[in-house]
Amino acid sequence: MLPAVDVRQVHKHYGSLHALDGVDLRVEQGEFFGLLGPNGAGKTTLINLLAGLALPDGGEISVLGHDVVRQYRDSRRLLGVVPQELVFDPFFSVRETLRLQSGYFGLRRNDAWIDEVMHHLDLTDKADINMRRLSGGMKRRVLVAQALVHKPPVIVLDEPTAGVDVELRQSMWRFIQRLNREGQTVLLTTHYLEEAETLCGRIAMLKRGRVVALDSTKNLLSTIAGCRVRLKLDSTLPASLLPQVIEQTGESYLLALSSYQALEMVLAEVRQAGNAVQEIELLQPDLEDVFIRVMGRAC
C-alpha cells in the first residue's frame, strides 16, 4: 500500500539556517500521526514543503505516490491543510469562503458537504456572517472547515488548537477522529503533548531539522521506566529519600520510582521518620517525560 506521506532525505535551507537536515519520514494510510518538536525544530517547514508552500532544496516528498513538486496538482488535491496562522479573507462570509475553497479544488455543487462540515464545527449559525466579525475561535473553525471541503484523504493540522477554547478542541477532535476512523490519514503538529499522546498512534520528534525519535506512542512511553509519586507530608522528607526528588514545593515532593514496588519502601521510610502522609498521588510517565528526555539527549 502506498504511504500517505513519504518524505525522503529532505533538506531545506533559509540562508545559513539548515531548517531541515535530511529528514526521512513515512506516514501510512489511515494513521493518526504526530509531529512534535520545540519551536524552530522544522515542523512547519516540513508541512510547508508537503503542502507546496515552499520548495525543498533536496530530497523528495510524495502524497499517496504523487510528488509534491512534479505532480503538485495531484498531491494538493489529496491534502487538506489547516495552516498555523489565523488567516482569513475579509471580503467574504463563512459560506462564501467555503464555496470558493471548494471551487479552487474543482468542486462545483458541494453545499451538502459544506453544511455537514459547518454542522460538525458548530458554524451553521455563522454561515452568512462576514469573516471579519467572527471571534478568533470561530475563525479557527473556518480554517479547519476550509481544509476539509474537498474531503481530502490526508489531513494536515499545523497547531490547530493553539489559543482555542476547550469546547472547540473537543468538538474538533471528535470530528477529526471520526474522519480518521473512516480512513482519512491525519498528520498533526501540536505543542499540547497530552493531545498528541491521546490522539496519535505514532509520533516523530524533530529537533534542529532532524528526526530524533520515531515510534509508536506506546513504545515511546515504554522507554520511560518506573513511575512517579507526589507526596504531601506534615514535615520534611527523610534525607535518605532526597536523591529521588524531582520537584519540591513546600512539603509537597515529586519522587521518581524505579517500580511500583519501590513505593512500599518510600512509605515505610516516611513512617519510620515519624512523618504522616497527608496526600498521595501516583503518576504514570507521559509523553512530556519522553519529550524532555529525547530533546535533552539529542544535542
Place this chain on the structure above:
Amino acid sequence: MLSFYTLFYKETLRVQKVAFQTLLAPILTALLYLLIFSHVLEQHVEVYPGVRYTAFLIPGLVMMSVLQNAFANSSSSLIQSKITGNIVFVLLAPIAYGEFFAAYVLASVVRGLAVGLGVYLSALWFAQPPLQYPLWIVVFAVLGSALLGSLGVVAGIWAEKFDQLAGFQNFIIMPLTFLSGVFYSIHSLPDFWQDLSRFNPIFYMIDGFRYGFFGVSDISPWFSLEVVGGCLLVMTGFTLAMLRSGYKLRG
C-alpha cells in the same frame, strides 16, 4: 478549469464588494480631470482639425482609467492577500500557475473595462466623440488592460509592503500614463520629448485606442498593435516564468 473560474469569480466578487473604491471613485476622478482640463483648454487647444478638445480628451481619459484600474486590481489584491496571509488558500489549492495568471489578469481586464465604460458613458454628458472603428477601441482596451493587469501581478508579488507598491504605481505607472498623450498629441511636443514618448508603451495604447474614435492617430494603429501585442507577449512570458519559479510566493 473550475479552479481558474473560481479564482476569477472571487476576484470580481471582491471588486463588487468594494465598488465605491474600485469602480465609482476612479470614474469620479476621471470626470474631475475632464471637467477641469476641458474648462481650461477647450477654447485654446485644437489637437485634431474640427475636433473639440473635450472630445479629444475623452478617449485618453477612458484609456487612462482602464489601464490604471487594471494595474490596481491585480496588484492590490495580491499584496493584500500576501500581507493578510490569505494567499495561502490559493497556494494550497491545485491551481496551475497559468490558471493563477489568467484569473488575475482577466479580472483586471474586467475591472479596467468596467471603469472605462463608466467613464465613457458619464463623459458623454460633456461631449460625444465619434466612434469610427469600435473594433480598434475594444482591441486596444483589452490588450492594454491585460498588459497592465499582468504588470500588476508582477508588482503585487514583488512588493512586500504597501509602500513599495505605491512607489511602483506613483513612480512608474503614473508618469508613463500621464506622459503618454492622454492630454495632448505628441506632435505638439519638442522633438526630444516626441522621440522619448516612442519608448513608452502606454503611448501606443492611448494612440491606438483614440484612433478607434476619430480615425486619426499620431502613429499607424497597426504599428501600435504590434508594439502593444509584443509587450503583452513579453510581459506574459515574464510573469508566467516568475509564477512558475514560485518567486516570493513559495519560499
